[in-house]
Amino acid sequence: MRGIGNDANYWAGLEVGEIRLPQCATCETWYWPAPFRCAKCGSWDFTWKTIAPEGLIYSWTRVHHPFGGLESFSQPFVTLSVELPQANGIRLFGMLDDPRAPAIGARVSATIKTTHIFDRDIPALYWTHHE
């Protein structure tokens, strides 16, 4: 995958159906995006922890305009920023995968699905409202 920073373990986690995020192995600081070095304590070692796929909508937008690249998307669609309380509030991108209107602070749960874009299949978090 073409990620950012030191995030290969994130993609490996999605492949087996898990959200994994990095924590400094020494000082336990959570990071996202994934760093190579912990600037707080100087450590180069990170522990990738599996996080329950539950979060809170931090923000959202419903996309109407057919921007180039969205040809395989059914529009309008809602794209999200989701806060994960279990990982010190780290926020991840996501798609809203149910018809209910989004609201900031709403509780959501994720399933890992595939997005087709620019002739590639990319794993992504698809969130539904928590029942």
Next chain:
Amino acid sequence: MNNALMNQTAVVGVGLRQYKRGTAPMAEQGVLIRAIVDACEDAGIDPSTIDGFATYGDDKNEPVRLMPDLGMTNLRWHTQVFGGGGGGIAGAFGLAAAAIISGQADTVAVFRALVQGDSGRLSAAVMAHHLNDHILGVGNIAPAIECAMRAQRMLEYHGVPRQCFEELVRASYFHGSRNPEAIAYGKELDLDAYREARLISEPFGLFDCSRENDGAGVLILTSADRARGMKKPPIYLTGVAQGTAKGWGDLLQNDDDYCSAGFKPIADRLYEQTGLQPRDIDVVQLYENFSAQGIASLIDHGFCTYENVAEVVRYENLIAPSGRLPVNTSGGNLAQGFIHGIGTAIEAVRQLRGESSNPVPDAHHCLLAGGPGAPTISSAIFSNVTG
């Protein structure tokens, strides 16, 4: 605070060529050379006098290719601010000033050129700078989408009234309607059209979004000493700050001040460097890629807060000559035209020379707030006085 840069350089010439997207009469390099020669004529200098260049936003025009047409003898300085968006626009003046003050160049052209047939769609180019699979996987592939997410939280969580978007857009169109060079010349904003416009990415409708033009803009910077003997009054670069601070950047949604435009640390540095405060600023040229980001930029620069934004971001308050905070007196990116924001810098100079279509009485200090919301940003203050 080191303020060695303050008022040591000045803009002496400006040139702007703007066309409807897809209608530039020549290739991008040709449009840029036209605008450089326009700026030199405005300054009363021969184009061969130029010995340096500074730009931003992944401009594709390598200055060395401009040398033959301009008759340049020496290329002594050519630099670009990192980043794909408009965040670097004011920073480019900092690069130019650094060259001049340190003796590495004497006459520097700050420029941006964009002709779609040559450089492609700007929005796609800006996003290409940031695209990774986290972003692609959720379809967040345009600046409008990313900025809409920030705008939605500004409305829903921070309680900024939606009406503020309209007030800013309307003020831009008022100024543009009176500027013969503007795309909105002769037509103020139709409020019904604004309110009923098709949605782009909520909360943005069509008129909340800047739309791209073809063209080129150029500003000639030289030392204040040289500037004082030239054709037009010097417009001094009083201060400039660029970059960012911890907690902001290319952070996959994890910016600390999520709904801001990222400017607070930049504005702090700019005010400390110049000794000026928001109350000293007479007019603002505000890079607004989207309405909400323009408002966030005003908040970041200290003109208002989430609490009192509705009192400040009012149409009557934002228009020249009567408003207390005249913004985008050429029409700005929304209503003058959008060549990656270079028109806002040119209007800063024209306003301080008294050449604006919407003059602000007794204006001495103009803030140029660069592209908001980018991972790195920049701002500058220009003045027509040195005291």
